[in-house]
Amino acid sequence: xxxxxxxxxxxxxxxxxxxxxxxxxxxxxxxxxxxxxxxxxxxxxxxxxxxxxxxxxxxxxxxxxxxxxxxxxxxxx
Numbered sequence: 539x540x541x542x543x544x545x546x547x548x549x550x551x552x553x554x555x556x557x558x559x560x561x562x563x564x565x566x567x568x569x570x571x572x573x574x575x576x577x578x579x580x581x582x583x584x585x586x587x588x589x590x591x592x593x594x595x596x597x598x599x600x601x602x603x604x605x606x607x608x609x610x611x612x613x614x615x
Contacts (some may be wrong), residue, residue: 544583545584545610546580546609548609549604553599553602553604564598564601570591583611596608
């Protein structure tokens, strides 16, 4: 079972630096948020995404080549 409550910092850490800006823009659209601050609340696990939002994020990560270990903090295994 995936633990969406822990955010998706692990996945973001695997995105190439050159793609981060575009990824953030698309993640904001997927989560229907307007500010980077709100996006960070999802990323850090302070806000849990709905199932549809989590599916959209997984699809987005796959687009950028990240298919494993998306959910959780980067300081976890």
